[in-house]
Amino acid sequence: QKEVEQDPGPLSVPEGAIVSLNCTYSNSAFQYFMWYRQYSRKGPELLMYTYSSGNKEDGRFTAQVDKSSKYISLFIRDSQPSDSATYLCAMSQGGTSYDKVIFGPGTSLSVIP
Amino acid sequence: DVKVTQSSRYLVKRTGEKVFLECVQDMDHENMFWYRQDPGLGLRLIYFSYDVKMKEKGDIPEGYSVSREKKERFSLILESASTNQTSMYLCASSFPQAGALPLFGPGTRLTVT
Numbered sequence: 001q002k003e004v005e006q007d008p009g010p011l012s013v014p015e016g017a018i019v020s021l022n023c024t025y026s027n028s029a030f031q032y033f034m035w036y037r038q039y040s041r042k043g044p045e046l047l048m049y050t051y052s053s054g055n056k057e058d059g060r061f062t063a064q065v066d067k068s069s070k071y072i073s074l075f076i077r078d079s080q081p082s083d084s085a086t087y088l089c090a091m092s093q094g095g096t097s098y099d100k101v102i103f104g105p106g107t108s109l110s111v112i113p
Numbered sequence: 114d115v116k117v118t119q120s121s122r123y124l125v126k127r128t129g130e131k132v133f134l135e136c137v138q139d140m141d142h143e144n145m146f147w148y149r150q151d152p153g154l155g156l157r158l159i160y161f162s163y164d165v166k167m168k169e170k171g172d173i174p175e176g177y178s179v180s181r182e183k184k185e186r187f188s189l190i191l192e193s194a195s196t197n198q199t200s201m202y203l204c205a206s207s208f209p210q211a212g213a214l215p216l217f218g219p220g221t222r223l224t225v226t
Binding site: 008031032034036041042043044045046049051088090092094099100101103104105106 | 117153154155156158203207210212213214215216217218219220222
């Protein structure tokens with residue numbers, strides 16, 4: 001079993017839809033949870049991050065962590081064509097000098113105008 | 114505008130050539146990383162460095178070496194390029210603390226023919 005699993009998609013939605021992107025993980029020691037957005041042929045950019053459980057909202061984006069289920073989600077409201085990208089979840093335990101970050105394989109999202 | 118830069122966006126090399134990929138960050142980060150990204154395999158850590166002249170093997174170091182002579186610069190070296198090293202190479206950097214968030218460069222698409 002991989003440490004972090006993510007449905008690769010592709011996921012195709014109409015403009016304005018609510019999008020739910022999800023990851024599951026196996027290591028209960030993970031404390032930090034991140035979402036990166038990667039446009040085609042570009043490097044990943046950090047979108048949101050949360051510590052431990054709970055929700056965090058930033059504009060149209062909401063990150064949710066359920067540590068009891070080892071499940072994290074990213075919700076995108078009022079999706080736009082500019083949201084079309086690959087979304088990578090990532091997580092880490094919170095070490096000292098080096099905190100190894102484990103990435104999911106990414107979900108490809110297309111928002112159709 | 115803080116950032117991670119990579120020396121080339123696209124590179125084509127022949128089998129057996131020695132290849133240098135360079136990465137520079139201007140955020141005074143102690144940690145620097147090299148990943149490769151392949152379809153279906155996600156991001157895989159090749160090497161990382163937590164200080165000048167320090168390096169540690171990641172998950173797939175075979176066929177690669179690295180150099181970090183200055184804090185802001187981290188180089189990835191393919192001693193003898195092979196076709197199975199055709200990939201997207203991503204450099205990232207972060208502070209050395211729990212929950213440090215890697216910030217990525219734009220990537221180098223390397224093709225070995």
